[in-house]
Amino acid sequence: MSKNCNFIEKLREVGLRPTKQRVKMCEVLYNREKTFHFTINDLVKLLSEKMNQKISLATVYNTVHAFEKKGYLKEISIDSHKSYFDTNTSAHHHFFDEDTHELIDCDESDIDKINIRKNITGKKINSVEVLVRVASDNQTQK
Amino acid sequence: MSKNCNFIEKLREVGLRPTKQRVKMCEVLYNREKTFHFTINDLVKLLSEKMNQKISLATVYNTVHAFEKKGYLKEISIDSHKSYFDTNTSAHHHFFDEDTHELIDCDESDIDKINIRKNITGKKINSVEVLVRVASDNQTQK
DNA sequence: TCAATAGTTTAGAATTATTATAATGTAGAT
DNA sequence: ATCTACATTATAATAATTCTAAACTATTGA
Numbered sequence: 001m002s003k004n005c006n007f008i009e010k011l012r013e014v015g016l017r018p019t020k021q022r023v024k025m026c027e028v029l030y031n032r033e034k035t036f037h038f039t040i041n042d043l044v045k046l047l048s049e050k051m052n053q054k055i056s057l058a059t060v061y062n063t064v065h066a067f068e069k070k071g072y073l074k075e076i077s078i079d080s081h082k083s084y085f086d087t088n089t090s091a092h093h094h095f096f097d098e099d100t101h102e103l104i105d106c107d108e109s110d111i112d113k114i115n116i117r118k119n120i121t122g123k124k125i126n127s128v129e130v131l132v133r134v135a136s137d138n139q140t141q142k
Numbered sequence: 143m144s145k146n147c148n149f150i151e152k153l154r155e156v157g158l159r160p161t162k163q164r165v166k167m168c169e170v171l172y173n174r175e176k177t178f179h180f181t182i183n184d185l186v187k188l189l190s191e192k193m194n195q196k197i198s199l200a201t202v203y204n205t206v207h208a209f210e211k212k213g214y215l216k217e218i219s220i221d222s223h224k225s226y227f228d229t230n231t232s233a234h235h236h237f238f239d240e241d242t243h244e245l246i247d248c249d250e251s252d253i254d255k256i257n258i259r260k261n262i263t264g265k266k267i268n269s270v271e272v273l274v275r276v277a278s279d280n281q282t283q284k
Numbered sequence: 285t286c287a288a289t290a291g292t293t294t295a296g297a298a299t300t301a302t303t304a305t306a307a308t309g310t311a312g313a314t
Numbered sequence: 315a316t317c318t319a320c321a322t323t324a325t326a327a328t329a330a331t332t333c334t335a336a337a338c339t340a341t342t343g344a
Contacts, residue, residue: 017340019292040330056294061331063292075222077273081302081330083222095262110260116274118252120237123276130272131219132258134265159311161321182301198323203302205321223301223331 014070021059024051025067035088037076037103040064043085076103078131093130106132156212163201166193167209177230179218179245182206185227218245220273235272248274 007026008018016022028046029036038046040060047055064085067073076084078096084103093111095104114128149168150160158164170188171178180188182202189197206227209215218226220238226245235253237246256270 017291019340021293054294058295058332059293077219077222079219079222081223081225083330095260095265097262097265098268099265104262106258106260110258112254112257112259114256114272115254116248116252117254118237118248120239120246120276122279123237123239123241124279126240126275126277128272128274130256130270132270133268134262135268137264137266159320161311163322196323200303200324201322225301 014072016066016070021055022063022066024055025060025063029067029073029087032087035086035105037084037086037105039082039084041082078103091127091129093132095132095134098133098135106130156214158208158212163197164205164208166197167202167205171209171215171229174229177228177247179226179228179247181224181226183224220245233269233271235274237274237276240275240277248272 007023007030011018011022011026024047025043028043028050043064044055044057044060047060064073068075068085071089072087074086074089076086076094078084078094079101086103086105088105092108093106095106096102097104111130114130116125116128149165149172153160153164153168166189167185170185170192185206186197186199186202189202206215210217210227213231214229216228216231218228218236220226220236221243228245228247230247234250235248237248238244239246253272256272258267258270
């Protein structure tokens with residue numbers, strides 16, 4: 001519970017009103033050892049388990065998007081019909097386990113600096129991200 | 143029209159019956175200079191323009207997925223609520239223009255070999271793909 | 285302290301992308 | 315020509331997400 005004050009402060013810092021739903025979401029998302037990868041569905045389940053009062057689905061969507069806009073969360077594109085989010089908002093890469101549909105972080109230091117020789121005129125690079133798809137060793141490839 | 147025979151042959155080769163819908167889709171997808179990136183929606187529009195008879199939405203989905211399974215098309219994950227497909231099925235990377243939502247191919251030769259130092263025990267790497275997000279030079283970053 | 289107000293939450297409806305269903309049609313083999 | 319397995323079709327169903335409009339609440343400042 002001592003951590004809640006931090007969340008309230010942090011929410012204020014980025015200009016988000018610290019409502020109880022938002023603070024609760026912060027607890028669920030950031031009171032963890034490791035970074036957390038999730039879909040909206042995962043999060044809704046977790047929240048309904050860990051909360052006494054109900055939180056609306058629309059609020060979960062709103063809040064996740066508010067967090068994303070303010071740099072609290074990062075969206076990861078892997079599967080084209082589900083959004084994955086990541087509490088690690090720094091530039092980094094991912095492994096995607098095609099058996100379990102799990103995302104695993106991969107530090108920038110785990111992959112050599114990526115040198116891109118092609119240029120798009122008039123455009124600047126916003127981000128460079130690598131997705132490494134893995135699967136069980138003894139299985140037919142996708 | 144001379145190309146249709148090729149499409150019929152190619153469809154047969156991978157074990158797909160060359161129905162008129164499939165041949166028409168081949169024409170629209172592969173009678174091009176460059177590789178083609180599209181969403182189902184793009185394709186439906188193109189088909190309804192270029193066809194005299196109607197093609198069902200379900201058929202477009204079925205056929206795209208049949209083509210994907212047989213290696214005629216490749217799915218690209220960028221945006222988490224739309225599927226993009228690519229007629230270039232070889233291993234390659236992409237630029238994604240965040241202004242126009244356009245995909246641009248990037249040959250493997252345009253990016254130095256990617257060396258991954260991290261390992262997931264019991265898992266083998268299926269693919270390594272880079273997505274480079276670009277945007278207009280004089281614009282606030284996403 | 286309390287009212288005003290601007291931003292938030294909510295339930296449910298609406299929308300969008302995609303998949304399933306079941307009847308009809310058609311390609312390829314006999 | 316006929317049969318059979320596979321394809322196509324319209325439509326319904328589902329899933330993920332967004333919209334809407336009313337009720338609620340955190341903050342401001344009188």
